[in-house]
Amino acid sequence: MVDHLVIGAGVVGLAAGRQLAQRSGSTLVIDKNRQFGMETSSRNSEVIHAGIYYPRDSLRTRVCIEGKHRLYEYCQQQGVSHQRVGKWVVAQGNEQLEYLYALRRHCAELGVPAEIIGSAAALKEEPLVRADAALVSPTTGIVDSHELMSALLRDLTESGGTFAPNTSVVAMQRDRGSYKVLVTTGDPETPFMAIRAPVVVNAAGLWADRIANMLVPDSHPWREQYRLHFAKGRYYVLDAGASARLRVCRLVYPVPDKNIVSLGTHLTLDLAGSIRFGPDVEWTASNTNYEPEGGAPIEEVVRAINTYLPAVRSEDLGLGYTGIRPKLQQPGGAFCDFVIREESGAGMPGFVNLVGLESPGLTSSMAIASMVDRILH
Numbered sequence: 001m002v003d004h005l006v007i008g009a010g011v012v013g014l015a016a017g018r019q020l021a022q023r024s025g026s027t028l029v030i031d032k033n034r035q036f037g038m039e040t041s042s043r044n045s046e047v048i049h050a051g052i053y054y055p056r057d058s059l060r061t062r063v064c065i066e067g068k069h070r071l072y073e074y075c076q077q078q079g080v081s082h083q084r085v086g087k088w089v090v091a092q093g094n095e096q097l098e099y100l101y102a103l104r105r106h107c108a109e110l111g112v113p114a115e116i117i118g119s120a121a122a123l124k125e126e127p128l129v130r131a132d133a134a135l136v137s138p139t140t141g142i143v144d145s146h147e148l149m150s151a152l153l154r155d156l157t158e159s160g161g162t163f164a165p166n167t168s169v170v171a172m173q174r175d176r177g178s179y180k181v182l183v184t185t186g187d188p189e190t191p192f193m194a195i196r197a198p199v200v201v202n203a204a205g206l207w208a209d210r211i212a213n214m215l216v217p218d219s220h221p222w223r224e225q226y227r228l229h230f231a232k233g234r235y236y237v238l239d240a241g242a243s244a245r246l247r248v249c250r251l252v253y254p255v256p257d258k259n260i261v262s263l264g265t266h267l268t269l270d271l272a273g274s275i276r277f278g279p280d281v282e283w284t285a286s287n288t289n290y291e292p293e294g295g296a297p298i299e300e301v302v303r304a305i306n307t308y309l310p311a312v313r314s315e316d317l318g319l320g321y322t323g324i325r326p327k328l329q330q331p332g333g334a335f336c337d338f339v340i341r342e343e344s345g346a347g348m349p350g351f352v353n354l355v356g357l358e359s360p361g362l363t364s365s366m367a368i369a370s371m372v373d374r375i376l377h
Contacts, residue, residue: 002026005181005197007169007211009033010041011145011362012354013203014152015369020201021161023377028195029156030183032168032207037149040205041362043290043323045235045268045278048072048082048141049360052107052114053256053263059338064360065112067367068139074366075143078151081271087140087251088122090131090308096255100135113138129252130308140251144271145362172200172214174348199350199376206230206287206326208355215348222346226339226355228326230287231262233279234295235320242316248275252308263359265304276320277305277312283331290322328356340368342375352376 003025006017014036017029033039048071051064075082091100100116107114115136122131153163166186173180178198185193204211209226216222238246254264262281269275282295296304298314305312328336339355352372357364 001178001196002028003197004028004199004201005030005179005195006201006203007181008203008205008208009036009153009163009165010039010203010205011037011149011152011365012041012205012357012368013201014149014156015365016201016203016354016372017161017163018152018156018159019369019373020199020376021156021159023373027156027159027161028164028197029161030164030167030169030195032166034165036153036163036165037146040323040325040358041149042145043321044145044359044362045266045276046142046145046270047087047251047268047360047363048084048143049363050087050112050114050137050139051110051360051363052103052112052137054337055335056106056109058335059340060360060364061110063338063340063364063367063371065110066370067360067364070366070370071143071148071363072141074151075148080147080151081144082141083271084139084141085250085269087137087253088126088129088131088134089137089253089255090122090129090134091255092130092132092307097133099255100133103135107135107137126248126250126252128246128248128309128311130310142251142269142271143362148362169204169211169214172211174215174351179351199352201352201354201372203354203357205357206324208326208353208357212353212355215351216346226328226353228287228328228356229330230284231325231327231358232282232284232289232295232322233262233325234282234292234322235276235278236301236317237274237276237320238312238316239318242312243274246275246309246311246316248309254304254308265301267305267309277301277317278320279323284324287324287326290324292319292322325358326356327358338364338368340371340375350376
């Protein structure tokens, strides 16, 4: 028996485990992979988002803004590599200019710093970037996600919590006031083990809907309500010659599509100052296939980049890595908010579902952990 069981050791699961371990009682974080953070948490842009895109009253906005402040403070305290590099959202043409001014008003309503600069000012600061205007987001930054997760795991274990990799959930049921969770162990002598816990946090990321569905019959509303759709994205890097030729000092994002399926093929920097572009969007049935095949042709990717960085050529780019985002929003569908819900209303007290935690999940991780703690205690 453990007091708190967290399923999933991505950045959100580790943050939740750390938070719960700081209370009295025992906390166990499990993950089916051989180490923490091997899926969405390590295959993203590593951006600390400002929290400017989503509806004002949405959970995504709330936990992103709160999480951003918590994350900067935590990184500073723990010595996690990060940098507040800032971001531009760039507009081309009148329609996108209208969006940019609406976005600035939205930022003002949220209390998030932002200003708009014109093309002359943008050209002076970033000579290679094409923009009729740019919304400047000074609180956007970048972080080393592996260092962050390592720090969270260290806090978890120093607070008495435990991390068990190579541990997959195969069945779960509500039983006598707690949850009985059957897991595989990777040990040939004892391949299965039952874990009992009165509190279970489903932070399984790409697998969160499947974990939730283990508790309910086929006819249960969760089957549709929490159904995930998978958006695969590819990230591209500049070769050495192009890196020397193309110098940009901040993140650059195009105007996103109206349903915010994606923030566009944007330019991000790593902590060494290297440029990468992505992700594109390919809807896929698989949440495990990270192979780079498919997706947009490289010429299409370059066309998207050239709208704001005209000097990039096809031969400058190489494939870096791919990631998969767990989306509640179906292809062509409207915006869907995060699910952060304790399920007493469904007859499962102490079970917390965290579903659809795509971007800005990394930024929001510490705020989500705090919210989970408040929900439960």
